[in-house]
Amino acid sequence: MKLYSYFRSSASYRVRIALNYKNLPYDYCAVHLLKEGGQQKQADYVALNPNAVVPTLVDDGHVLTQSLAICEYLEETHPEPPLLPAHAADRAYVRAIAQTIACEMQPLQNLRVTQYLKNVLHLDDETRNAWTRHWVQNGLVILERMVLESGRAGRFCCGDTPTLADVFLVPQLVSAARFECSTDPTPTLARIAEHCNNLPAFARAAPAQQPDAEP
Amino acid sequence: MKLYSYFRSSASYRVRIALNYKNLPYDYCAVHLLKEGGQQKQADYVALNPNAVVPTLVDDGHVLTQSLAICEYLEETHPEPPLLPAHAADRAYVRAIAQTIACEMQPLQNLRVTQYLKNVLHLDDETRNAWTRHWVQNGLVILERMVLESGRAGRFCCGDTPTLADVFLVPQLVSAARFECSTDPTPTLARIAEHCNNLPAFARAAPAQQPDAEP
Incomplete structure (x- = not known):
């Protein structure tokens, strides 16, 4: 591949x-x-x-x-x-976490959107950063609530093995740190990410480990 | 349900x-x-x-x-x-169409984003409408290309029966019409939508047919 x-x-x-x-x-x-x-x-x-x-x-x-x-x-x-659990309702929960990230958070922080904010709307750095932080920080708080209220979290978002929810969560948390979002309101997500990052599959995928990484 | x-x-x-x-x-x-x-x-x-x-x-x-x-x-x-085809690569194509709509288009046109543009960034109507049309129109052109280049389109996005690609496409086209996007660059999508809207499952789901519809 x-x-x-x-x-x-x-x-x-x-x-x-x-x-x-x-x-x-x-x-x-x-x-x-x-x-x-x-x-x-x-x-x-x-x-x-x-x-x-x-x-x-x-x-x-x-x-x-x-x-x-x-x-x-x-x-x-x-x-x-597997990266999806066995039962349909659990799978729907895992996909809902992934899609909250993929449909509600990442699309508002990505490069072409921030380029539009800068080049077309001529917003200054502070206003653009506030935009990004707004959507990412709000999204994290919602994810924390979804994970907690599901009653499904273990070491990972759904029980004690990783799923696509974790696969989507960890990169979003790395972006959130880059945008200087606070992790104070989301201790459960931070704890799950720590478990993930102890796994070689997650650690080796990190941006700094890629051949095209830059400081 | x-x-x-x-x-x-x-x-x-x-x-x-x-x-x-x-x-x-x-x-x-x-x-x-x-x-x-x-x-x-x-x-x-x-x-x-x-x-x-x-x-x-x-x-x-x-x-x-x-x-x-x-x-x-x-x-x-x-x-x-079924709303997904049988083979993995076809399923990936159908999901990619659905996610191009769900992750690249709809998140930028939705209510809370346009409310932020209005209430926080204080953009005028014309600038907000240009934002929405930009993302939706660009997205439609990309979808047209994805559908054409896939070689998979028949009466619907993937062959001659509806899939999730069509389920996501039709609502996006209704939104696009509301935002006054042009359908000139996307004749294939328009043709597929017409086939969809001839099916009762699609027609009965239209906004105007819902109990809470407003003029």
């Missing part, structure tokens, strides 16, 4: 964790989101991924986009070890 | 289509997103859905949130008629 990734992209980070957790080797193809006006916008990459975003996974000639769709594909094609 | 919905919410609309398509009866519980400062923010609703968004589906005591997680749950618990 070949993964088109950017070290700092949280959506790429999710897929790196899933691949590692399932012990699937892959070639790392770095796509720099800032250099050369954004390598993701170059014609050969857009031919793979019309959205001009990372990640893209190529597996056996199949070109796969959207991090959650890729994770579901990996789960279906390589079911062991 | 009980569905908490708002007639104009595209995420609610997706779940209404999926329920209808699978012939699953449900009670409609209207949550007005504007009245009383937003009924979705009232404590009894937030206890069900900490995100304070619609939809929420309650099935046999299970409280389910996030439209795609709900659709996946319905697919798992009521597999016939």
Whole structure:
């Protein structure tokens, strides 16, 4: 498999964790989101991924986009070890956590949105940072509540083995730290992330461990 | 089952289509997103859905949130008629279409974002409308390209039976029309939507057909 990734992209980070957790080797193809006006916008990459975003996974000639769709594909094609629980309601909870991150938080912090805020709306740094922190901090508080109220959390978001909820949570928490969000209101999430980061699959997927990492 | 919905919410609309398509009866519980400062923010609703968004589906005591997680749950618990194709790569394509809508388009047009643009950033109507149209119009062009380049489109996004790609596409096109986006660059999507809207499952889920519809 070949993964088109950017070290700092949280959506790429999710897929790196899933691949590692399932012990699937892959070639790392770095796509720099800032250099050369954004390598993701170059014609050969857009031919793979019309959205001009990372990640893209190529597996056996199949070109796969959207991090959650890729994770579901990996789960279906390589079911062991599983990243979804056995029962439908638990699976719905795990997917709801992942989608709260993928649909309510990350889309508002991502590069093309912050570029629009800067280049089209001409908002200053402080206003843009307040925007990002607002959506990410609010989202974390909601996630903490979802996890606690589910009654499902163990060492991880759903019991004592990792699921896609954790795969999505850890990259979001790394982004949150970069945006200087407070972790005070979300002790459960912080505790779960610590368990995750003790696992090699998660640790090896971290931005600083990637071949294209920058200081 | 009980569905908490708002007639104009595209995420609610997706779940209404999926329920209808699978012939699953449900009670409609209207949550007005504007009245009383937003009924979705009232404590009894937030206890069900900490995100304070619609939809929420309650099935046999299970409280389910996030439209795609709900659709996946319905697919798992009521597999016939299916809304995902049989093969993993086709399923990944269908989910990528759904997630391009759910993660790249809808989050930037939704109520709480446009309220932030208005109430916090104090942007005028024209600037807010340009924001919404920008993300939705761009997204439609990308979807058109994804569908065409996949080589999978038939009467619907993936072959000749509806899938979750269509379930997500139709509500997004209704929103796009409301935001006065042009359908000129997306003839394939328009053609697919016409096929969808000829099906009772889609037609009955339309905003104007809901008990809480307003002119």
